[in-house]
Amino acid sequence: MTDPSQSKTVAVIGGGLAGLAAGCALADAGLRVTVFERRPYVGGRASSYEHPGTGEVVDNCQHVLLGCCTNLVQFYERLGVTGKIRWFDELVFMEPGGKSSKIKSSFLPAPFHSMPSFLMASVLSLRDKLAIARAFAVMARGPLPDDSPENFQAWLLRHGQTQRAIEHFWKVVLVSALNEDLHRISVRYAFQVFRESFLKSAAAGRMGIPSVPLSDLYSSAIEYIRARGGDVLLRASVTAVNQRQQRVAITTSAGEQEFDFAVLAAPFQNAAALLPVDALAEPLKQELSHFESSSITGIHLWFDREITPLPHAVLLDRTIQWMFQKSKFLETAKRDDPGSYMELVVSASKLLVQKSREEILELAQRELAEFFPIVKEAKLVKAAVIKEVYATYSILPGLDQYRPEAKTPWSNIFLAGDWTASGWPATMEGAIRSGYLAAEALTTVAGMPQKFLVANLPSTGLMKLLLR
Ligand SMILES: Cc1cc2nc3c(=O)[nH]c(=O)nc-3n(C[C@H](O)[C@H](O)[C@H](O)COP(=O)(O)OP(=O)(O)OC[C@H]3O[C@@H](n4cnc5c(N)ncnc54)[C@H](O)[C@@H]3O)c2cc1C
Structure with a gap:
């Protein structure tokens, strides 16, 4: 040294x-x-901090990463904290009423690794699935498009996507990945999300969640x-x-x-x-x-009992978009505590920014009960609402x-x-x-050139040929 x-x-x-x-x-x-x-x-x-209203250490918002985040994973290796990330291979999509579909990878080569569970998913009809498959076929070939003025909503309509495919698939993934509404998202970056996380390989799409507070x-x-x-x-x-x-x-x-x-x-x-x-x-x-900013709202709920055995789920057709049951993956969670700690996340949350804490908590509990009826009987022990008004910049077309x-x-x-x-x-x-x-x-x-950036995950299966 x-x-x-x-x-x-x-x-x-x-x-x-x-x-x-x-x-x-x-x-x-x-x-x-x-x-x-x-x-x-x-x-x-x-980051995380002690929340003054609850006395609990909370993340400013649940942060997740994917297997395709190669530089972040290497940064964790550099710091020696890779063991603090828990990896999940399956995503649960839930509809109000409790109907759910699991998306997970199979033995099939990329880009077909998630196809068996995708075909089984009841949150999409066959017509929706065929439309999505057609769009994937366009996305999976050649270099990424230039950052043009077209927005991704317009691109989806131009490529014959059904309303349900947009609501139950494209919007769900992109609003949380890019924190914006579809009509304010660049086509280039929408393609990048699906290529890097869905199409290239099964490893690229794994979801990582920290098991310790972010700070x-x-x-x-x-x-x-x-x-x-x-x-x-x-x-x-x-x-x-x-x-x-x-x-x-x-x-x-x-x-x-x-x-x-x-x-x-x-x-x-x-x-x-x-x-x-x-x-x-x-x-x-x-x-x-x-540059313009877009907000994210995190709603932290501590219940006196377990609401669901699921560690996380995508919640469809309501204001609340994701549920993370933090007591399932935080190292600090007391295993003998009968209660549970959940965070609900709403990305691109313009409509919540104007609402009061009480209004947001009422809406969150009412909607959560549509997915998990036990919420109506459970006692809410404490709660926190964290509005990050300037959470991220919007990846606008042409930015x-x-x-x-x-x-x-x-x-x-x-x-x-x-x-x-x-x-x-x-x-x-x-x-x-x-x-x-x-x-x-x-x-x-400084005259001592060095390389620090690490490569993207390689494409596997047929994607090796398609992205060549
Ligand atoms: C609510 C929320 C949820 C998110 N969820 C995810 C997610 O799930 N997955 C994901 O990958 N990303 C997520 N992000 C995005 C991610 O957090 C950011 O993209 C990333 O952390 C930005 O890092 P940065 O270093 O560029 O900027 P910042 O994190 O903003 O860091 C800038 C730092 O500069 C400091 N600073 C500013 N001015 C000064 C000054 N004058 N002097 C000294 N210090 C100064 C600030 O205090 C800050 O610490 C989320 C962001 C938010 C807000």
Whole structure:
């Protein structure tokens, strides 16, 4: 390992996943890293904290990953926390009234690995299934389409999708994967979701759920960076990033510190305001003016009894979209506790943002009882509603042209964050990729080029031929 006192220094602004990924990679490359995070914990939009109303440690929202998130999985390996992820191979789709269908993989080669369960699924008619199969046949071939102005709702209608196929399949998957309504989703990214998670291989579509609170999962990065001669400063809000000759000056309430390089890994809403106040910042500000945010609402319910043996389920035809029974996979859950802890997730939750906590809780319990009637008899012990109004940016058709690269016009300042040009939408995988891309760009400029990004999962079965 390089002697840290001899190393080039890097300031990383933002201890979300993008900043942590850049920080860990650069610390590994022998640079002396200081991460500035304004909150008292790391993880950014993927974090947990003690909820004041309930006294419980809650995630700001349930976060899931898929097998195709190769850089995120490698980041967990780097931190030594892969054992904290529980993997699930089957998804349960439920209708009000309790009718359900399971989608899981079989021995068949990709892209047909989920076909037997798909054919059995009662939530779709044969006509819906044939329409979906026709659309998959178009999606599974050749390179990804360019990010055109067409939206995915229009594409689905142009490709003869039935209303039920849209409601019970396309919408269910994409609204939760991309946190937007179908008419506000880019065709390119909709294709990417289905290719990477549904079509390429069975392994790519497995769903991973952390078994510890999110900030516990990601705080291992603090020790990782410190063990390599760097530091992570919490409650350290950066107010300005400026060039000083060949160096970068970082301003916080504690004063100004100089570094050889800086990686700005704040969300798009505050990134532009932190950059040097000069003409070079104007084009970036223009690009960022095209970004829009979409909300996610998490409804946390603690019942006095078990509501269902299922660890998670997709809930169809209602406002609530997913149920995660967290007491089934959290390591901290007491096994002898007869109660249960559930989180209901509503993505693209514009309609809930205006509602009060009481209205949301009433709606959530009423709808949950349509899937699990025992909810009517169960006692709700405590509850929390967490509205993340600016949860993710919307992957609008054509947005790619405005997503900046890691390299900026300032030779020693780099950008990271799920909003930069990572080739992925606003996800944990997108954030990690952006951090690795920033670290690659920085080590190149520093004259010590390194590769951090890892490859996508390979296609298997017939997909090897179709995507060649
Ligand atoms: C409710 C919700 C549910 C989600 N569900 C999923 C999911 O299931 N799966 C998935 O893959 N993704 C999910 N996401 C998206 C995922 O969380 C984000 O894409 C990812 O965490 C973004 O990471 P980031 O590092 O780019 O940004 P952020 O997490 O926003 O990190 C930026 C950091 O910069 C800090 N900061 C800002 N300004 C300053 C400053 N001036 N000085 C110092 N620090 C500063 C912030 O405090 C923050 O910690 C979800 C997001 C939300 C909000």
